Structures are given as C-alpha cells and as structure tokens.
Amino acid sequence: MTKPESELTWKDLEIGSIVTEPGNASQYQTGDWRSQRPTLNHDRCVKCGICSIFCPEGCIEQNADGYFEANLFYCKGCGICARECWTQAITMMEEEE
C-alpha cells in the first residue's frame, strides 16, 4: 500500500476494494486492541519458547539474548502466553499502569 489506511480516500481504492499487494496484513497494527501487556521476568524465564508456540498471533520471537518476547505492534494482550508459561515468568500488566 502506498499510503497507510488512515490516509486512503475512496478514490485511492482498487476496484472492488481488492488488495493487490500480497501480505500487507503485516501492516495492520493489532497491538492497539490490547488492554493488558505481557511482561517477562528474565530471572524466571528458562527460554523454552512454549509461549511462542501457543501465541495465536505468532508474534513472540526469540531475541539475540535467547529470551522470547512479544512484538507489541501485534500482541493483542490475550494472555495465553502467561497462562501457558511453565515457570510463570510472564505477567499480564494493565496498559495504564
């Protein structure tokens, strides 16, 4: 997409609102749906990666230090990672806190 969605006018749309650029759903920020944010306690984390396997958004990736961290551009704050974490290293924090 040449412009972000918020700047597109009706005249910018392709016929039938067809999206001609494959894979551009990655530009869609689902992170702003979030009311709770996963926070990682690095002392408890054993770097097993179970959180990334269960993440329905597929937005948890291993960083250079080996920790698994959520990409907050996409993370919707569902809390599944916190629920599944074997060592309870992930805590869901209210966004306003």
Place this chain on the structure above:
Amino acid sequence: MAKRVGIEVSLAIAEMAKLANVDVVAAYPITPQTHIVEHLAQLVANGELDAAYIPVESEHSAMSACLGASAVGARTFTATAGQGLELMHEVLYVASSMQLPVVMTVANRALSAPLSVWGDHSDVMSVRDTGWIQIFTENGQEVVDNLLCAFRIAEDPEVLLPVMIHLDGFHLSHMIEPLFLPQPSEVEQFIPPNRYPFPLNPGKPVTMGAFAPPIIYSETKKAQQANLEASKAVILHCWEDFGHHFKRYYSPVESYLSEGARVLLLTMGSFSETAMAAIDKMRQEGKDVGLLKLRLWRPFPFKEIRQAVKNADVLIILDRALSFGGPGGPVCSEIRSALYHEQNRPKVISFVGGLGGRDITVAGFEYIVNRGIQISQTGSEQEFEIFGVRE
C-alpha cells in the same frame, strides 16, 4: 439480418446466454425460472455450449460459485426467482462490492407465505439495495435484448458490476413469443471478450473481500456508490449502441403517449403492455392520460423521472410489491422522494396490485387511473390502495 423465431422466453434467455458464449453457469432450479437453467444444462450436455455447468445444492451456493467463476475472469450467468433470490441475499452484496460482473435473470415471483409461485415484485424489492444494476423488461424481446446488453455493461472495465435483468414470472418467462435473436457474429461484435482486470492467478496474487476495519469501510462504500452511479453513462451508451446495431431502442424511463398529458400512469415490467392498451382506449375517449415505464431501477434515473413528470398534475404509480407498514409501494416511495424538492411536481398517488400473479386487465387500469384522479382531488385517508382486493 436476424431471423424471427417463435420461442418460449425462458428458452430464448438460455439461447442468448449461449450466444454470449458464457463460460460458467451455476444455478439451482426454481419456478418460474426453471426452464432457463434447464435449457442451459441441456445445451451444455449436448455440447452446443462449451461452458462449465455447476449444479449446486442451493441458490446461496449458486451465487457463491458464480463469484468464484467471475473472479477468475469467466463470463458467468445464472438465473433465479422469488425464494431463490432471497436465499442468495447476502451473497448478492458480495458480488457487487467485490465488483464481480455476474449476469442474472430474475423471473420475478411473490414471496411466501402463503406459498405462491406466481409473479410479483416482492423478490426484487427485497434486493433493491444490494448494489446490482437492475433493469426491468416488459416483453420477451426486451428480455433478450437487455440480456445481451447486460453482459456488455457488467464487464465494461468502467463498470464491473453485476447486473440483474428482471422479467415477470409466468407473464414473461413462460410466454412463447416471436423474437429476434442476433447472429453469433453480431453478438461477437457487440460484446467484447471479458477483460476482468484482476483474475485470480497464483502468479499474481490479490486479496478479494478483505477485512475492512472502521478506518476504511466508509471509503469502500463511497467508492461503491460512486461506481454504481457512474455506471449509468455506460448503460445509456450501451443502449444507444444497441439501437444503432439492432434498431430497437431503450432508455431509463420510457414514455407512451405521455407528451403533454396532465395525468400519468407509471408501471414496471410486463403490466406496461396492458397499461398501454388502457391508455389507448382512454385517449380515444378524449382523456388526457399517458404512460411512463420505468426500465432502469438501479442506478435510479432521477434526472429522467423528474423530466418525464414535470408537466403533469397527477402521477399514478402501480407497484407490484408491498412495503408492509410503510408509505406505499416501494417504487412510489422512491419517486415521491425524488420529486420532493421539485418546484412543479405532480400529486403522487400510490396503488399496489398484481400481487402473487393476479392479472390487471385493461378495465383494471382504467379504474386505477380514474380512481387515482379522484384521490388527487378529494384526498384519501389511506397512504395507498390495494387494487382489486375483495373487501
């Protein structure tokens, strides 16, 4: 020069779809449309038409299959009626908003309950706002002529919208009429091959019908509205070119002896034929009456309607559908609303009649006109009257 043949209108529709060389037909039989798809199935089975015929399990599936076919760039045709059109309902919106140029004939039929297989416009009116181009016809020749035009209009790269051709169930679908069908070479000349710009292709992937959050949905609908409005110019040009080729002429609002008439009757579909006979009779008796026939239902021809009625005192509109609890027939409501801001506008009188296949005769139309004139003078406590109902 085309040869005139005696043929049932439903079969002529199938023959015209064959002449248009459709690639895919996905359909489910339903009275009074069955003969159309039955004959098409036969043409495909006999090898006379090289097309994929998809016998589906419902009209919802029929229209869905049509969308898929249209999305790969196939020329796609189907037909339905009444309950079948209702079952397609949600998919009709998808066809128009994804701009897939499906062409469909609808043999207009009353809706249940009680069960009626006979004709009226209740089915059409329930799909009024689905974003399809909608054209009404009054005899078999108009059906096949406008079906030919429908393929060209739908697939025009400036339009790319689905088109419904409405014909009254039984009153037209089951008539045997002497019709001119064009020669294959004339059809080839009149409708270019389908040039759908984004045919589904794994080598060039696109997303159709994508998810649209609130930030973009309004823009998609504005684009759809603008596109349907703009299709009118292409429709007019197509009819003009059709007239040039075939010497039969069509326009959004057609008139019969309406020039200068103080009282106008307006009808849609096959009943216009009987209404013309009634107008002839009343004219001979010296009555100042004329007839308007609304052909283009969507996009609605505001300019032409305003022009056609501007010198009349009374406009009597016959609807073949009810808007329960509403202000009158759906056609009447729209025309009234279109005239509201006009300086000089006729009194608009609403009648509903011809429901569930009931005929209106010449005498019936005479009554409607005379009663309409009376109401225009005395007023009425009712928003509309149902013609011919036993009290």
